[in-house]
Amino acid sequence: MLVMTQRGLYCPAADVYVDPVRSVDRAIITHGHSDHARRGMRAYLCHHHTGPILRHRLGGSVQTQGIAYGESVVINGVTISLHPAGHILGSAQVRFEHRGEVWVVTGDYKRQPDPLAQAFEPVRCHTFITETTFGLPVYQWPSSDVATTAINTWWRANADAGLVSVIHAYSLGKAQRVLLGLDLGIGPATADGPVHDMHHMLRQAGHVLPPTPLFTGQHRAIVISSTGANSEIRRYRHRSAGVSGWNVTRGNGFVMSDHVDWPDLMRTIEETSCERVLATHGFSSIVVRHLRERGLQADELHDVVERSDA
């Protein structure tokens, strides 16, 4: 049903690509991160929350068809539908059904709650194409509350010491997750330029977020910054930390990821009741070996895309 090509994951029967890396006529976009949503497609099919994100990132002239979760589109006899992936706002798994066979492509996903992303829903399928960015048993996320509490404790201590707190977070997804967990009794939440612009777009699209003015040295501020401690911030005494799943092993910040961890990956594969797993990104070879030892049919699906949002 789906094959990997130079342009990306392709469904020949429907003549459609998922998150293509080069120009194609018809693209299905799982979500608005830049390594999945690229310029140059003639038509974009995506969740209706992803449309404004694509226009913000790729330009207002981009032609998008937005559909709801669970809504179907039939192309050349292939029934295509989107289902919640829980990764970021509008993120979707893509389900393909053709002649009784069902394949599901997860895109990026997580099972932890996210204030802006609708919760992941397992979809029964024959073949499950799953991301395995963090497909090692060592990657197990603490609950979101643990990360949020740790960030607030750190922010309060910095503010009491007269230091600006800089949280380095991806502008779409992580930045809002951090923001919505902040205890605004500690001080003001502020943003760098890219995060400020992203929040302006999200508010215009109808999403409710606390105010995040540009950082200009506000007393006791935390800066949510996609660029880290940039030149404006470095004029002030500050402390910075990142939020990422990689901090499990790198340990220079807080552990919070928008990707699935090892226990949730294994649970999800079971919940799809799939016969075959195709693993893509990250530790796919480890995941494939583990699944095969458990008697499941599993293979790697090699992709050319580099990760930027882990």
Ligand SMILES: [Zn+2]
């Ligand atoms: Zn992503």
